[in-house]
Amino acid sequence: MATSQIEQQVMLRLNSAEVRYTKGRRLLVQALQQSDGPRSARDLHGDLEEAVPMSSIYRTLTTMSDLGILVPHHGRGGNIRYELAEWLMGHHHHLICRSCGTIDDIELTEHTESIIDSLVSAATEEKGFTAAGHSFEIDGVCASCAGSG
Amino acid sequence: MATSQIEQQVMLRLNSAEVRYTKGRRLLVQALQQSDGPRSARDLHGDLEEAVPMSSIYRTLTTMSDLGILVPHHGRGGNIRYELAEWLMGHHHHLICRSCGTIDDIELTEHTESIIDSLVSAATEEKGFTAAGHSFEIDGVCASCAGSG
DNA sequence: CGTATCTTGACACCGGTTCTCATCCTAGCC
DNA sequence: GGCTAGGATGAGAACCGGTGTCAAGATACG
Numbered sequence: 471m472a473t474s475q476i477e478q479q480v481m482l483r484l485n486s487a488e489v490r491y492t493k494g495r496r497l498l499v500q501a502l503q504q505s506d507g508p509r510s511a512r513d514l515h516g517d518l519e520e521a522v523p524m525s526s527i528y529r530t531l532t533t534m535s536d537l538g539i540l541v542p543h544h545g546r547g548g549n550i551r552y553e554l555a556e557w558l559m560g561h562h563h564h565l566i567c568r569s570c571g572t573i574d575d576i577e578l579t580e581h582t583e584s585i586i587d588s589l590v591s592a593a594t595e596e597k598g599f600t601a602a603g604h605s606f607e608i609d610g611v612c613a614s615c616a617g618s619g
Numbered sequence: 620m621a622t623s624q625i626e627q628q629v630m631l632r633l634n635s636a637e638v639r640y641t642k643g644r645r646l647l648v649q650a651l652q653q654s655d656g657p658r659s660a661r662d663l664h665g666d667l668e669e670a671v672p673m674s675s676i677y678r679t680l681t682t683m684s685d686l687g688i689l690v691p692h693h694g695r696g697g698n699i700r701y702e703l704a705e706w707l708m709g710h711h712h713h714l715i716c717r718s719c720g721t722i723d724d725i726e727l728t729e730h731t732e733s734i735i736d737s738l739v740s741a742a743t744e745e746k747g748f749t750a751a752g753h754s755f756e757i758d759g760v761c762a763s764c765a766g767s768g
Numbered sequence: 769c770g771t772a773t774c775t776t777g778a779c780a781c782c783g784g785t786t787c788t789c790a791t792c793c794t795a796g797c798c
Numbered sequence: 799g800g801c802t803a804g805g806a807t808g809a810g811a812a813c814c815g816g817t818g819t820c821a822a823g824a825t826a827c828g
């Protein structure tokens with residue numbers, strides 16, 4: 471099977487840390503790549519039709535977070551959702567549905583991002599805070615929940 | 620003891636829901652009012668010198684979240700930190716230090732907030748998402764960590 | 769003062785996450 | 799190809815934050 475750009479990047483990153491890109495890890499990366507937003511361990515277990523046991527999923531998620539390949543996202547219900555880091559998937563933000571909990575990735579225009587960047591500098595300057603990144607999340611009700619509720 | 624503005628607001632809200640403003644609940648609100656950012660159940664247990672048992676703290680946090688007095692904030696380590704809702708403490712955002720984990724409240728100018736609001740509408744419109752609120756968090760290194768490290 | 773109801777406190781329970789360890793697999797070498 | 803060392807896996811136990819249960823205590827109202 472053709473290996474995607476993202477998978478190649480992941481592979482390089484793993485190699486440089488002397489961590490093997492095994493079947494289970496590959497499946498996880500592919501599942502994350504195909505999803506529209508952050509996934510929990512349980513989600514992924516389902517996505518992969520239980521081909522990878524929970525313990526391995528958790529271990530892989532932890533390993534890849536440590537290597538900066540994945541980013542944990544703490545949300546409702548106390549469970550952690552992971553997604554591919556920005557250097558793999560691109561910078562984006564989230565729409566979080568209060569009703570169903572779904573997190574949807576959104577991409578803003580370059581213009582909008584530049585506005586946000588200037589807000590960041592304005593906000594951090596006076597506090598002497600060195601900004602490294604930002605997250606902008608909008609919560610509300612998604613279209614499908616609004617329609618059915 | 621003089622009851623603060625915020626406590627009076629909380630009391631009114633509780634009364635209208637026919638929930639009593641008891642000693643334990645009062646202590647919790649005071650502890651939250653005195654803290655600089657969101658606190659976890661464990662934090663509060665310590666803040667109050669274990670005067671209120673964990674089960675009561677959890678129950679109170681849940682009750683007050685349901686009533687919109689407190690807002691849960693899911694963060695690192697999987698535990699939930701609570702803070703007084705915006706209508707009590709004012710709308711604000713967070714600077715999160717990667718190094719020491721401190722969360723600092725920041726307030727943006729009215730002008731900046733209006734810019735953010737327009738970004739929100741632009742971002743949600745095409746997805747049919749009904750926005751109810753937003754959170755804008757900047758992560759990086761705080762002044763004291765940058766100075767000492 | 770009495771009673772109905774709300775609240776509390778102690779503890780059992782639950783579910784997500786982490787730890788452990790024996791077994792399996794991969795990479796490198798002969 | 800077969801061998802070996804060390805990383806990776808899988809099953810289940812352990813752990814821990816958080817929730818539910820229920821008898822005992824506090825509160826409002828008459």
